[in-house]
C-alpha cells in the first residue's frame with residue numbers, strides 16, 4: 001500500500017542519483033504558458049516570470065503536486081541576445097527575469113522538498129558564428145544572476161550543437177555546483193552529425209555530472225538516443241548519471257529538426273499529444289535503460305508527470321499528492337453510472353487501447369522540413 005506524500009529529501013541531486021533514487025523532472029513551460037496566454041510563441045521568451053509570476057508559480061506548483069523532484073527556473077531563452085531578438089520586452093532585463101524566476105522556483109520547490117535547477121539554453125549568437133568568448137560571456141551573465149540566488153544545481157538544456165553545449169557546461173561548472181546537460185538531438189547525432197555517444201563523452205569531459213536528451217522528439221526516441229549516449233560513455237570508460245526530458249508529442253516522422261520541422265509546429269500539435277498511458281510505457285523504458293532522472297519537456301503537462309510518478313511509485317516508495325485525485329489504471333471507473341464506461345476500468349483496457357485521432361481525412365504523418373537537403 002503506497003502513501004501519498006511529497007518526498008522531503010534533504011540531499012542534493014547527486015546524492016539522490018548516487019543512491020540510485022528515481023528523480024522525477026518537471027514538464028514543459030513555454031509551450032504550456034503560451035496556451036495559457038502568458039508567453040508569446042515564436043521567440044518563447046520567459047518575461048512572464050516578471051509580468052505574471054502567479055502564472056509561472058501555478059504551473060510550477062502543478063508539476064510539484066504531480067511528483068516533480070526538480071523545479072527548473074523559468075529562464076529558458078533568457079540570454080540577452082535572444083531577448084533583444086524577440087522584441088517582446090523592452091522594459092524588462094534578463095537579470096530581472098533570472099532573479100524573479102529563481103525566487104519563484106525556490107518558493108515552489110520549498111513547498112515540497114524539491115530541488116531548483118538554474119537553466120541556460122542555446123543562443124542565437126552561436127549559429128551566427130559568435131566566438132567562444134562572446135558566447136561564453138552570455139552564459140556567464142546568467143550564471144552570475146543565478147549565483148545571487150539559492151540554486152541547487154545548473155541545467156544546460158536544449159542544445160542542437162554539442163560544441164555550444166560544451167561551452168555552456170564549462171561556464172556553468174565554474175559556479176561550483178553539479179551540472180546537468182541535455183541536447184535536443186536525434187539518434188543520428190547533433191546538427192553537425194556528431195554521434196550521441198561522442199556528444200556524451202564531450203559533455204562529461206567538459207564537466208557535466210548528468211547527461212541526456214530533452215525536447216524535439218517523442219519519448220521512446222529520446223530514450224533510444226540516451227542509450228546511445230550511455231554506450232559511448234561506457235566505451236570511453238567514463239561515468240555520468242543519465243537523464244531524459246522528451247517531448248509530450250508523437251513525432252514518428254521526425255529526425256534532428258524534431259517537432260520544430262513539422263508543418264503542425266507550433267500551433268496544431270494537439271492531435272499528437274501523448275496519453276498518460278504512453279507515459280507509463282516511456283517511464284518504464286527509461287528506468288529499464290538505467291536512466292534515473294526522468295521528466296518531460298514541451299507538451300508534457302502535469303498529468304503526464306503524474307504518470308511518471310505512478311509508473312515508478314514502487315521504486316520511489318510513494319505516490320504524489322495529485323494521485324489523491326487519480327486512481328491507478330483507471331480503477332475509478334468501476335463506480336461509473338454507465339456500464340460501458342465501467343467496462344473501461346482497468347490496466348488491460350488502457351494499456352492495449354489504440355486511440356483514434358478523431359480526424360477523418362487527416363494524415364497520420366507529415367513531411368518534415370528541417371533545413372537539411
Ligand SMILES: N[C@@H](CCSCCCCC(=O)O)C(=O)O
Nearest residue numbers: 027028029030031044076158215
Ligand atoms: N525548459 C524549457 C524547455 C523548452 S524547449 C522549447 C523549444 C522551443 C523551440 C523553438 O525555438 O521554436 C521549458 O520547459 O519551457
Ligand SMILES: [Zn+2]
Nearest residue numbers: 215216297298
Ligand atoms: Zn521543449
